Amino acid sequence: MQVKPKQHFEILxxxxxxxxxxxxxxxxMEIVHPPSENFIAHGFLAVxxxxxxxxxxxxxxYHxxxxxxxxxxxxxLRLIRLHPLVxxxxxxxVLAxxxxxxxxxxxxxxxxRLILIFLASVFLVPFPVMADRYFNLFGLNAPGWSLFWEYVANMLYALFLYKLSRRSLFLLTVFAATGLCFVSHRAGGSLLGGWSGETFWDGFARISYSFLAGMLIYRSNWIIKSNLGFIALSILLLxxxxxxxxDFNWLTEPIIVLLYFPFLITLGAGATLNPRLKKLCIFLGNISYPLYMTHYAVMWIFANYYTKYKPENGQLTFIIISGTLFLVGIAYLTMVFYDSPIRKYLTDKTKKA
Structure with missing residues (x-):
């Protein structure tokens, strides 16, 4: 199935x-329980x-x-899209x-030293020096580690990846898959790494395979047309x-990343969207990046609160539900009053130049 010119994939x-x-x-949840005891144990695979x-x-x-x-x-263009939220x-x-x-x-x-840590975070220079924050690559805003690798992938795409034939892209993806399996094996069967100084190169393995697989899906037109809607695909993702x-993490996690996620994207790109859910999909898509890049300041505050007061399960449930809704609201406000206006201003200025 050929992709329609510049259609928008609202379900994705x-x-x-x-x-x-x-x-x-x-x-x-990982602040309260280790992943082995966590009801959303593999939430980190969202990355x-x-x-x-x-x-x-x-x-x-861009192809x-x-x-x-x-x-x-x-x-x-990529800086305008990504860096205001960085x-x-x-x-x-730093305020938190x-x-x-x-x-x-x-x-x-x-x-x-704090100024140096802040500047490293702003310019996405890995600087894992905060021992009290588990030597995160970016101690002030932990999700920055994945943005660092996103920039690396974007640069490699513009320099040579887009030039690769489908055959070469496929072979490189297979090679990256081998690297991902090696990283999982070396880490004891988990793909949780990439965010800290000690696991820095795990992040390279994680983005290498997944980014190439996403490219390969598009370049090969692996899009499955179906009547599956947003709700069904959301359940499959969740x-x-x-x-x-x-004990089978060494098998389940690579299968999810190597096969299941690419399969979901082929399904999502060809799925049928119920018109009544279009606004919801657009809203979720719009707030996804602001939510990801603004939520972790609250996580550090919550971690200190939990350490100090040890709230009971009922109170924790209320905090986590209300906290998630609060962060979605903050993400929306960030999008409306900061990210969208800044990006529009920079885009218009670029067009004039």
Missing amino acids: DGLRGIAAVAIVIFHF DFFFCLSGFVIAYA DRIDKMKLTDFFR IFGSVLG FLFDPFGGHPETYETG LVFFVPFS
Whole structure:
């Protein structure tokens, strides 16, 4: 099936939003319970879904015009799309660190060192120096690790990946799949790494396969037309995140990332959208990136609150549900009053130039 010229994949947008909400809930829950005891144990795999979807969308958006563009124009467009929220998330992160009512101990950091940590976060330079934050690559805004690799993938796409034949792309994807399986085996059967200094290269393995797989789906027109709708596909996606940790992680996680996520994208790209759900899909797609890049400041505050007060299960349930809804609201406000206006301003300025 040939993709219609520049059609919009609203169902894929909606699935991206579902994945973003799932990872917020996962981050709440991992503060309370380790993944092995977590009801949304594999919520972290939402990042791999993002990577695969990104490869598909980038190939779809640029494959027919990238060779007619200057590299600087491509990078400018990607910066306009991604970087305003990188900056905003870093600002939220430093404010939460300085004014956390439940702890954080900013007084233990020299001003110069904190400024350096902030600048590293703003410019996406990995700087895993905050021991009290488990040596995250970006201590002020932990999700920055995946954006770092997103930028790397975008640069490699513009430099040479788009030029590859389908055969070469397929072989490279198979090679990347082998690397992903090696990383999973070395990590004891889990693909949870990539966010810390110690697991830095795991992030490269995770984006290498998923981004290439997304590209390959588009380049090969692996799109399955079906009557599956947004609700059915959302359930199929959510099922992954609720797969419990087990002794078979070494098998289940690679299968999910290597096969299941690409399959969901082929289904999502060809699925039929109920017109009544179109606005919901657009909303979820629009808030997915703001939600992902703004939620972690609250996670650090929640972690300190939980350590200090040890709330009971009933109270925790209320906090996590209301906290997730609150963060969705913050993401929407961020989109409306910051991200969209900034991107429109920068886009218009670029067009005039």
